[in-house]
Structures are given as structure tokens and as C-alpha cells.
Amino acid sequence: MYLKSLELQGFKSFADKTKIELGGGIAAVVGPNGSGKSNIVEAIQWVLGEQSAKSLRGHKMQDVIFNGTKKRKPLGMAEISIVLDNSDHALDLDFEEIKVTRRLYRSGEGEYLINGKNVRLKDIHRLFADSGIGNDGYAVIGQGRISEILESRSEDRRSIVEETA
Amino acid sequence: MYLKSLELQGFKSFADKTKIELGGGIAAVVGPNGSGKSNIVEAIQWVLGEQSAKSLRGHKMQDVIFNGTKKRKPLGMAEISIVLDNSDHALDLDFEEIKVTRRLYRSGEGEYLINGKNVRLKDIHRLFADSGIGNDGYAVIGQGRISEILESRSEDRRSIVEETA
Amino acid sequence: IIRKFKEAFEAINDSFKETFPAFFQGGYGELQLTDEDNLLETGVDIIVQPPGKRLQHLSLLSGGEKALSGIALMFAILKVKPSPFYVLDEIDAALDDANVMRFGDYLQKYGTDSQFLVITHRQGTMEASETLYGVTMAEEGVSKTVSVKLI
Amino acid sequence: IIRKFKEAFEAINDSFKETFPAFFQGGYGELQLTDEDNLLETGVDIIVQPPGKRLQHLSLLSGGEKALSGIALMFAILKVKPSPFYVLDEIDAALDDANVMRFGDYLQKYGTDSQFLVITHRQGTMEASETLYGVTMAEEGVSKTVSVKLI
Ligand SMILES: Nc1ncnc2c1ncn2[C@@H]1O[C@H](COP(=O)(O)OP(=O)(O)OP(=O)(O)O)[C@@H](O)[C@H]1O
Ligand SMILES: Nc1ncnc2c1ncn2[C@@H]1O[C@H](COP(=O)(O)OP(=O)(O)OP(=O)(O)O)[C@@H](O)[C@H]1O
């Protein structure tokens, strides 16, 4: 199972629709400070079902919607889509390819889709729950967080073992 | 006023007596991970009168005493000396050169000297208080701390202005 | 449940005992349970000892040693239960150049089993990658991406 | 006392309004008092806006933007009341190469008024320095230093 592509629109600094096609293997994302690299990481966290605005550096979830620049107005919606190759059926759904989409409007209303079908946020959590990818695992490691695992308390660290069990 | 030299002995990984002679100007300290660079920074913080073991990554102040390796036994004392050129009399003492020494024994007992004369820790604080160098200023910025000034609370940040006033 | 926890713990621990010395070129690392008799609630401690150094509080480790220990643990878990993909944001920031090279080697070793997306400013990590995605803001405040396949 | 606080605040603020755009090649940065009528207790807020971007919470800034803002503030304070020496531990860790060069230029600009001791892994910062001190552990767990004068 692997990430085939990521589409961003209206998400943080990605005002215009942007599609990133991924091969398997190792890909490096590079660029100047403030260009948007961590925003890509957070887009993936978000479409996997992140519920905490604080984990995405915001105060409220609407902070992920493009809020304008000197030349552009803010947008009314953020949308992220991720396409996964599921030929090994690591995800428990009878599809070779799975597209997960998440939208958020200024009102705070959200939409979630799996292969075009409207679902609830918890269906997205359930889809990824046993695959090891979910955000409460260690597969997405945010900026500045690699040392945290050492500095966390013993009780919190047990989740690493639980996730793997 | 500038740092002329720093002497470390028995302080963290500096088991053997080490003297660093500094010119004025810009000096870079480089070396592999874990080699002792931040320990040098903490040595300076400590001889300027740091009172918090936690600020020096320890649990108790004795954690700064060399605690041995596979081949060497722990030592019983840590000592740091700093020599400052005071020809501009930025420090309120009638000396052209000022040597400050701090020692700590395993028992927890400490000694403080200014130009060879025994003083108390608060005399060291007083010496550096108005010079802008003290540890509660911004002149010594520890590893990982540069972003903290932005992330701190408004009330804490007022000390930056107070220090400068 | 308890047995699963015990098995996972043993597996990660054995794995970490291998990855730690691989990254530190020696030394010793392991996980310990805070309460062996209560597997339902026990915490997990991390014990690391860089080569030649004596065991001491994790807090006394250097910035780079902490990052490298975290990386060793991540690869230890990967060996036991690989995630299909990993997204790592500048986890090499605190590493010296030699350690960046070691990290790059491990990426290539495990890049066949799992997909990696790594954000980095470091040359060594870029060189270990097969594809490079550049992120820029030609228009101020608006991000764009460009991809360059390396080999 | 209150007047001294006000003067210091104004001075640092004016200074920061210059250093911020110098490091960010544009944009806007300033300090604001949370309670102008109560100078004895007022807090100090930091407002930064990288070039072209809209004002938003500091938390949304990138890792490098936060570090660079902290560096700009440090040099702002230095201009108002220089400390005789500065000891800076890897404050360039999150910066991209272009920003490391800008940081190096500022070090040289102010390296005449104040003494700087900077810990770094970055090439650009090393190149801006006059002397290099190498720290090594030839014997495991025991630090030694070596100095190399660059010019
Ligand atoms: N809702 C939003 N609308 C527009 N821009 C945003 C929004 N949220 C964040 N940004 C901008 O995105 C930028 C941060 O991007 P990001 O954190 O991805 O940078 P980065 O490439 O990771 O940089 P670094 O190398 O410094 O870590 C900030 O300048 C911030 O102003
Ligand atoms: N009391 C002590 N006795 C002996 N060694 C110690 C003591 N306290 C800390 N150390 C060792 O000093 C080392 C850390 O050194 P330091 O933090 O200065 O490294 P560094 O050069 O800054 O590395 P980095 O580039 O990773 O930040 C650790 O390996 C730690 O084990």
C-alpha cells in the first residue's frame, strides 16, 4: 500500500490547486523557510483525520483555510485529497485504489469522502486504524517532534508498544 | 569588555583540564553530535551564576560533575573559571582583568571566587547584574531556545524590555 | 491483549538493541517496563548509553544524540511492524553531517519496504532520495511544487 | 522606572522594525504592549508578518520563520544595548541556506561591537567566523578542544 498522490486546494499556503504525484520509495521535499513544506505534512495529517487544531499549529480548525495575502483574498474552503494504492488490501476496503477527501468550510462544517461517497470523520479513522498509518502512531513525525518521544513520560510511551501490538 | 578565556575541569564531559583562549570577534564552535559543544555553553551559564539544574539539563546540580566513562571513574568536583578583560570597566570592579571561578563538590558544597577571593554566589550575580551578560538576559541562548521567545507568554516577554531598560 | 503487548514490547526491544548501536557506532540502547507485573498499565522507559559513556539521565544527552535515539527507535519499530508510508519533517535538523549520512543509508535500506516522504534542508538526506520535490513561493504567500526525479 | 521601561520599549521596537525586514527581505515586525495604560505590569506581544503574507498567529509561522524572527529580535536588542558577548547554541539549526548567509552577514556586521561565540553545524555560519574551535571526543566520553584561526 502506498501514497500515489496528494492534492491540496485552499489548504494553508496552497491557495491554488496543487497535485503531487508520488512514486514509491524515498522522496525528499525541499525549499526555503516558510515555503510550505510542513504545510504538506499537515495536509496529510489532516486528511488522515487529525482532530486537534493545535497539532496543526492553529487555534481553531478554520486556521487551515487559506487566509489570503497582500494580493489575494482569503478562500472559503480547504480541501485535501489523498489517493492510495491498495492492491495489497492493507486497507480493509474492496478497492484497488482508495481516494480519501476532506473539506472544511469557514462555517466550521466539514465533509469527508471515500471514493466519492460521503462518510463521517470516524469512518476515516476506522479505515486507517489498523494500518499503522494513523496519526496517533509514529508514521507522521512533525517538525521538532523527534526528540519528544524521549522526553515524554513513561505512561505516554506505552502507546508506542500498543500501536505496534 | 570581552571573554579572554574559559577553563573547564571536571565539568560534564570535560574530565581533563581544558583551556579555551578567546580573541574578540566571532568564534564558531564545531564538532560531532555529543562531543561537548553545548556543555561549553552551559559552563559559561554556570560560572555566571546559574542556579537551576534543569536549565543545565540536570536533575540536581551535582549532575554537572564528570560522572565517569567505561574507562574512567567519576570525579569529585567540577570547576569552571572565566577570565574577562575589563579595561573599559563595564564591570563595576577596579580591576583590568577579572577572573571568576565556581566549584561544586559531590556533597553539594560550592565555592565562588573573584580574582582569587572567596565570595558568595550573590556577589557573582551582583557583578554581572548590570552588564547585560547575566543569564536572565538574552546574551546566552541555549540549544533549541531561539523560538521560545516567540512562544512565551506576553507577561514573560516583558523581561526582555526590563533587562534592556 | 496482555500477551500481544508483551510480544510487541519484546520485538521492539530486540530491534532497538540492534538499531541503536548501528546509528551510534556502538553503545547500548533498550526499552524497560516500569512495572513488569502490571502489563495493562506499565509505562515504558528508554535507556540509552552512547559508546564509552556511562548511563545517565536522558536529559543530559546532546541535542543530536536525542534526535538520533528517536530515529533509532523509529527504525526499530519499522522493522517490527512497518507502516506503509512515513512522513518525516526535518528529523535530521540536529544531526551532524556524519549522522545525516547514516540516516540516509538507513532510509535507503528500508526505502524498499516502506515509502518515505522526508522534509529536509540537509544535503545528505537529499542525496539518499530518489525523487526531489521543490516547494517555492514565487508569488508571495502562495506555495507551488515542482518535482525532479533524481535517478 | 516607568519612563525607563517606555524608552527601552520604544528603542527595541524601532530597532526590530528595521532588523525584521532586513532578515526577511521585506515584511513587517513590531512589538506591542498588551496594556499601554499599565506600564508596570503590561505584557509584550510580538507581531510578525513575512513579506506578502497576511498577519496571523505566530503559531502558524514555519520553523525557520520563528527562528529567524527570534534572531531579528536578538539583533534588535543588541543595537539598543549591546551585551559585551553573546553565546549562541545552534540558533541557525532551522534556517535554510540563504537565511544562514544573512545570519552570517549580521554576525560580521555586529562582530565588531560585541564578541560572539556561536555553536553551529552550518557551513555558512562557520564561514562568517574568524576563529574555529573544534570539540571532539577522541577518548570516548571525554571532550577535548582544538582551535584553528581562520584568517
Ligand atoms: N491559513 C493560511 N493561509 C495562508 N498562509 C498560511 C496559512 N497557514 C499558514 N500559512 C503560511 O504558511 C507558511 C508556513 O509554511 P510551512 O510551515 O509549511 O513552511 P516550511 O516550508 O516548513 O518552512 P521551514 O523550512 O521554515 O520549516 C507561513 O509563512 C504561514 O504564514
Ligand atoms: N556529568 C557528566 N559527566 C560525563 N559526561 C556528561 C555529563 N553530563 C553530560 N555528559 C555528556 O556530554 C554529552 C553531551 O554533550 P553536549 O550536549 O555538549 O554535545 P554537543 O556537542 O552539544 O552535541 P550536539 O551537536 O548533538 O548538540 C552527552 O553525551 C552526555 O552524556
Ligand SMILES: [Mg+2]
Ligand atoms: Mg517546516
Ligand SMILES: [Mg+2]
Ligand atoms: Mg548541543
